[in-house]
C-alpha cells in the first residue's frame with residue numbers, strides 16, 4: 001500500500017458522476033482508506049440514490065457548494081462533453097487547497113474545457129485517465145478491483161504543482177493503479193488507435209448487420225468470435241459519441257489507415273492472393289501474441305467482461 005504524507009491528509013473526496021468509473025474508484029478508495037468521507041454528485045437522481053444504497057458513497061449531494069466545502073480531491077467521472085459545464089459549476093466554490101482531476105478517455109479536449117472553465121485556478125486541475133473499464137456502465141457495474149495493476153495516464157499541465165500531480169498519482173495507487181505520464185497529444189493519438197477505433201468498428205459492424213436482409217438469422221448463428229469482436233459495442237452510446245467527437249481528428253486518421261488496410265485485404269481476396277492474406281494474418285497473430293505476453297507480465301490478463 002502506498003502511503004504518502006499527501007494522501008494521509010485526504011479526508012473528503014467528491015465524485016462527480018458515480019457510474020462505472022467513479023463508482024469503482026470510490027469502492028477501491030474506501031477499501032484501502034476507510035476514513036475518507038466520499039461525497040457523490042450526479043446528473044441522474046436514480047444513480048445517486050443507487051450509489052448510496054450500494055455503499056459506494058457516504059453522502060449523496062445535490063448542492064455543489066456544500067459538497068466542495070473542505071474537499072481535498074474532486075474526481076470528475078462523467079462523459080467528456082460534460083467537463084466544461086461541471087468545471088464551470090465547480091469554479092466559484094473551489095477552495096485553494098482542493099485538487100480536481102478527471103477520468104475522461106480523451107485529454108486534449110478536456111484540457112481546452114478546463115482552461116475555459118477554471119481560468120486562474122487551472123493549476124488545481126490534474127487531467128488523468130484510468131486505462132481500465134468494461135462495457136457495462138452505471139453504479140451497479142462498479143467494482144473495487146477494477147484498477148488493480150492497471151495503468152493510470154496523467155497528462156499533467158505546466159501549471160500543476162508537483163504536489164498536486166503526486167496527490168492524484170498516489171490516490172490512484174491506493175486504488176491499485178500504476179501511474180504513467182503522457183502529453184495530451186500522445187495520449188489522444190495512442191488511444192485513437194487502440195481504443196477509440198476498435199469501439200467505432202464494433203458499433204459500426206453490429207449496426208450494419210441490423211440493416212442487412214435476414215439480420216435475425218445472421219445474429220442467431222453468430223458465435224464466440226462475433227461476441228469477442230463486438231463486446232465493446234455494449235458500451236454506453238453517450239460516452240462513445242462524446243469520445244469520438246472529442247478525438248475526431250486522430251480517429252479520422254486511424255480510420256483512413258484502417259480503410260487502406262481493408263482495401264489491401266479486399267484486393268487480396270479479389271485476386272485470390274492467399275500468400276498476401278497469410279502474411280497479414282500471420283503478422284497480426286504474432287503481434288497479438290507478443291502484446292498478450294507483455295500485458296500478462298505487467299497486468300492481470302484481459303478477460304471476458306473487460307479489463
Ligand SMILES: NC(=O)C1=CN([C@@H]2O[C@H](COP(=O)(O)OP(=O)(O)OC[C@H]3O[C@@H](n4cnc5c(N)ncnc54)[C@H](O)[C@@H]3O)[C@@H](O)[C@H]2O)C=CC1
Pocket residue numbers: 016017018019020021022041042043044047077078079080082085086103104105106129130131132133134135136137138139236239243
Ligand atoms: N467505461 C469505461 O470503460 C471507461 C470510461 N472512462 C471515462 O470515464 C468517464 C465515465 O465513464 P463511465 O463511468 O463508464 O460512465 P457511466 O455512464 O457509468 O457513468 C457516468 C455518470 O456520469 C453522470 N453524469 C453525466 N453528466 C453529468 C453531469 N453533468 N454532472 C454529474 N454527473 C453526470 C451520469 O449520470 C452517469 O451516472 C467518461 O469520461 C469515460 O470516457 C475512462 C476509462 C474507462
Ligand SMILES: O=C(O)C(=O)Cc1ccc(O)cc1
Pocket residue numbers: 104105130131132133134135195232305306307
Ligand atoms: O471494455 C473494454 O475492454 C475497454 O476498452 C474499456 C475502456 C474504455 C474506455 C477507456 O477510456 C479505457 C478502457
